[in-house]
Amino acid sequence: MRNGHSWKRSVLWTAAVGITVLALPTLAAGHLERPSYWPDPAPDTSVSPPAGGEVPTARSLASAATGAGPGEVLVVCKGEDGKQSLGLLRESIRAAKNKGGFKLRPSQPKIKTKKKTYKRLKQINKDLAADCAYDSVQAAVFDAGNNDRVAIMPGRYPEWDSRNQPVNDPTCTPDLLQEDASGDLTPSYEYQVTCPNDQNLIYVQGREVVGEPLVPPDTDRRGIPEQELGECVRCNLQIEGTGMKPEDVILDAGADYAGEGPRAEPGSYAKHVVMRVDRADGFVGRNFLTRGAAEHGFYNEEVDGVLLDKVKFFWTADYGHLSFTSDHNLIKNCEGFGAGDAVIYPGAAPETGSQSSDFYPDAPRDNTVVKKCDMHGSALGYSGSMGNAVRITDNHIYGNTTGISSDTLSSAGHPGFPADSSEIDHNYIYSNNLDLYTDNPPVNPLVGVPIGTGVLYPGMNDADVHHNWIFDNWRDGAMLFAVPDSFVSGGGAEGDIFAGISCPSAPANGFSTSCGNEFHHNSMGRMPAGFKAPGAVDQFGNAHALDGGGARKPNGTDFWWGELFDVGAPVNNCWYANTGADGTAASVTGPGEAGRIAAAPPQVLPSDCATSVGNNDGPKLNYLVECGNGPDEDTGPTDCDWWELPAQPGSAAAAEARAGQDEAAEAFENSPEARALEQRVAALTR
Amino acid sequence: MSIAGSRRAALGLVAALALLAGCGDSGEPGDATDVEGVGPVVGGSTAQFASCRDWVGGTEEERYATIEDIRGQLTPQSSETAVSDLSDEAAYEMFDHTCEAGWAASLRLYKLYARAQPFAPLAGDG
Numbered sequence: 123m124r125n126g127h128s129w130k131r132s133v134l135w136t137a138a139v140g141i142t143v144l145a146l147p148t149l150a151a152g153h154l155e156r157p158s159y160w161p162d163p164a165p166d167t168s169v170s171p172p173a174g175g176e177v178p179t180a181r182s183l184a185s186a187a188t189g190a191g192p193g194e195v196l197v198v199c200k201g202e203d204g205k206q207s208l209g210l211l212r213e214s215i216r217a218a219k220n221k222g223g224f225k226l227r228p229s230q231p232k233i234k235t236k237k238k239t240y241k242r243l244k245q246i247n248k249d250l251a252a253d254c255a256y257d258s259v260q261a262a263v264f265d266a267g268n269n270d271r272v273a274i275m276p277g278r279y280p281e282w283d284s285r286n287q288p289v290n291d292p293t294c295t296p297d298l299l300q301e302d303a304s305g306d307l308t309p310s311y312e313y314q315v316t317c318p319n320d321q322n323l324i325y326v327q328g329r330e331v332v333g334e335p336l337v338p339p340d341t342d343r344r345g346i347p348e349q350e351l352g353e354c355v356r357c358n359l360q361i362e363g364t365g366m367k368p369e370d371v372i373l374d375a376g377a378d379y380a381g382e383g384p385r386a387e388p389g390s391y392a393k394h395v396v397m398r399v400d401r402a403d404g405f406v407g408r409n410f411l412t413r414g415a416a417e418h419g420f421y422n423e424e425v426d427g428v429l430l431d432k433v434k435f436f437w438t439a440d441y442g443h444l445s446f447t448s449d450h451n452l453i454k455n456c457e458g459f460g461a462g463d464a465v466i467y468p469g470a471a472p473e474t475g476s477q478s479s480d481f482y483p484d485a486p487r488d489n490t491v492v493k494k495c496d497m498h499g500s501a502l503g504y505s506g507s508m509g510n511a512v513r514i515t516d517n518h519i520y521g522n523t524t525g526i527s528s529d530t531l532s533s534a535g536h537p538g539f540p541a542d543s544s545e546i547d548h549n550y551i552y553s554n555n556l557d558l559y560t561d562n563p564p565v566n567p568l569v570g571v572p573i574g575t576g577v578l579y580p581g582m583n584d585a586d587v588h589h590n591w592i593f594d595n596w597r598d599g600a601m602l603f604a605v606p607d608s609f610v611s612g613g614g615a616e617g618d619i620f621a622g623i624s625c626p627s628a629p630a631n632g633f634s635t636s637c638g639n640e641f642h643h644n645s646m647g648r649m650p651a652g653f654k655a656p657g658a659v660d661q662f663g664n665a666h667a668l669d670g671g672g673a674r675k676p677n678g679t680d681f682w683w684g685e686l687f688d689v690g691a692p693v694n695n696c697w698y699a700n701t702g703a704d705g706t707a708a709s710v711t712g713p714g715e716a717g718r719i720a721a722a723p724p725q726v727l728p729s730d731c732a733t734s735v736g737n738n739d740g741p742k743l744n745y746l747v748e749c750g751n752g753p754d755e756d757t758g759p760t761d762c763d764w765w766e767l768p769a770q771p772g773s774a775a776a777a778e779a780r781a782g783q784d785e786a787a788e789a790f791e792n793s794p795e796a797r798a799l800e801q802r803v804a805a806l807t808r
Numbered sequence: 809m810s811i812a813g814s815r816r817a818a819l820g821l822v823a824a825l826a827l828l829a830g831c832g833d834s835g836e837p838g839d840a841t842d843v844e845g846v847g848p849v850v851g852g853s854t855a856q857f858a859s860c861r862d863w864v865g866g867t868e869e870e871r872y873a874t875i876e877d878i879r880g881q882l883t884p885q886s887s888e889t890a891v892s893d894l895s896d897e898a899a900y901e902m903f904d905h906t907c908e909a910g911w912a913a914s915l916r917l918y919k920l921y922a923r924a925q926p927f928a929p930l931a932g933d934g
Binding site: 296309394 | 856
């Protein structure tokens with residue numbers, strides 16, 4: 123029942139569509155956190171050089187060895203005088219030499235390094251070892267101040283002192299728990315500062331604690347409230363591994379490993395977060411691996427200015443990387459797998475897109491960029507609730523259950539309603555067919571997402587999805603739905619809603635999402651010439667059709683649009699200049715009559731952005747309602763099929779499934795169930 | 809820092825009104841019962857980590873305590889009430905239904921709730 127047919131338009135169905143979209147499974151369900159604010163985007167000039175205001179620039183490793191300022195260099199190492207670290211570095215270099223280099227990302231060619239570079243790296247490490255004063259990263263961070271650097275020499279850092287700190291430390295619980303307006307509790311900033319290793323293996327406190335949080339929180343989340351905004355104590359901090367590659371320095375909150383090596387799976391977790399960076403503007407993290415956490419590998423909150431370069435995120439129960447209410451944020455040259463939710467998650471990103479205000483004088487602009495990363499082997503490669511103005515570019519996203527999801531569903535705790543201005547461009551999004559909904563899954567999923575999906579937008583405005591290669595996703599290449607306001611997180615937006623929502627009459631009419639999205643110049647269902655799939659696409663038994671068979675690698679459907687909703691005016695979603703599995707525009711697959719304008723000829727998808735309107739589609743509504751009722755094990759013709767691996771596109775089984783869905787959709791249109799659904803909607807909208 | 813418990817009296821009134829309106833209960837964590845929810849308590853709440861596995865192993869009282877906790881956490885932080893269109897009874901049934909499948913063991917309850925809450929008005933089980 124997933125393709126749908128045209129259905130009579132009515133006000134009731136307009137509302138029904140709205141309600142249905144709410145029913146979508148968890149998708150990117152965000153996380154629970156203290157009331158959080160977007161930091162002032164201007165540089166903080168109380169420190170020199172100023173902190174924030176832009177993505178920070180990393181200082182070279184060589185300059186750490188020379189001691190060139192600003193700031194001090196605190197060296198962390200393994201073994202007496204760093205001998206163990208130096209030995210590990212030699213092993214890493216030897217392995218690279220023997221194998222003709224090393225891979226920073228599975229999708230990329232090996233990096234071959236000149237002998238001179240190896241020699242130089244060894245010398246830098248020898249020089250640093252002479253200054254080594256710590257065997258704990260956290261100890262070094264505690265001693266660090268503004269502009270300082272923590273250089274971590276090769277080794278695995280389990281941080282025993284941190285591990286030994288109690289969770290729910292009575293020093294902080296309950297006195298430093300913070301209430302929201304309805305009395306629910308979360309750890310405050312002061313909690314994290316006072317008990318830094320209660321939840322975190324490594325905690326970076328960026329600013330002093332100066333006052334109590336506002337209770338209730340300010341609805342205007344632009345700027346951390348002055349009463350609790352302290353001076354910088356660790357702004358412009360740089361933490362970096364000194365090895366040849368990220369895996370040489372492992373920041374490890376896992377335990378009970380099955381196997382050896384950096385990719386080994388932990389059997390349990392010692393802490394919730396491997397490294398948490400809190401209000402530390404101008405932070406640089408480089409060249410290390412975070413591994414094994416009950417929540418997240420790397421987590422930054424309320425930070426202006428973050429650069430993560432050559433950082434990896436392996437085996438985290440929730441998110442590999444999580445950034446929250448942070449600006450001037452760049453994540454690049456990264457890899458992650460084994461996340462129960464998403465590998466990368468920039469949530470509650472600042473309103474620097476369509477809804478920007480004078481708080482961001484240089485807007486519209488991206489506030490977060492994710493580039494040159496491999497996100498694979500997880501429930502989601504990327505997700506972000508209220509992922510405003512985030513650009514995802516030049517990445518490989520493969521072998522996940524769903525590749526990308528950015529939504530407006532989870533508004534509670536996530537300022538920035540509704541999500542807008544996502545840009546997804548020049549990525550390779552393929553073979554996201556990982557079935558985690560089985561007994562003993564290789565990665566424990568925390569969320570229910572549709573198996574076989576490339577891109578998923580449950581509530582997004584003004585997205586620009588262009589120049590991507592999206593292929594071999596066995597359900598859908600890209601899906602788009604609307605999310606009516608009143609049903610989001612049991613009460614709507616978190617904090618103020620700013621002007622600039624693209625939907626007609628929004629937010630007054632209660633329909634604020636799924637408008638102004640453009641999908642163009644994408645190559646759908648086709649593998650680029652000369653493409654070599656990374657071996658990791660096979661990880662965890664992920665199904666794909668990349669081996670042999672030419673360039674044609676169809677998605678189940680290239681574009682699936684909910685066609686929601688008809689508000690009596692154009693919603694401006696459009697698809698144009700895309701090509702399908704045959705390399706032609708004609709071979710793009712979509713939802714049949716979607717977007718048909720009255721008296722206009724049928725088209726696969728509306729291509730005219732100015733005139734595109736929603737068609738309310740009853741069978742699709744019903745389908746989404748069913749999906750909202752899952753995950754479950756029902757497998758009837760009208761049941762949601764998101765929890766099962768779709769048949770390989772082009773196969774007889776896929777054709778049979780499609781025919782069954784079409785038949786079910788047609789039957790539904792005239793069924794008593796359809797009338798009952800309509801009546802429920804009518805009752806709700808009186 | 810002042811903190812937990814400062815608004816309880818006012819919230820009690822709000823809760824009572826919500827119940828009269830037939831919505832999903834009050835929204836004051838811990839006020840209905842001293843029983844803790846299923847799963848580990850972290851930062852004063854079980855909402856973050858409670859999973860289907862925990863649900864299956866919980867008592868009825870613990871399960872309702874979990875729902876109350878999650879409902880509160882999933883209300884916008886600036887909202888003074890913690891009511892939901894999804895009744896606690898409907899949430900209970902939903903968790904029971906979803907967690908029945910063996911493969912659902914790791915699913916986080918709050919993420920399931922976030923999905924089911926908006927579904928409630930249409931499903932007619934709120």
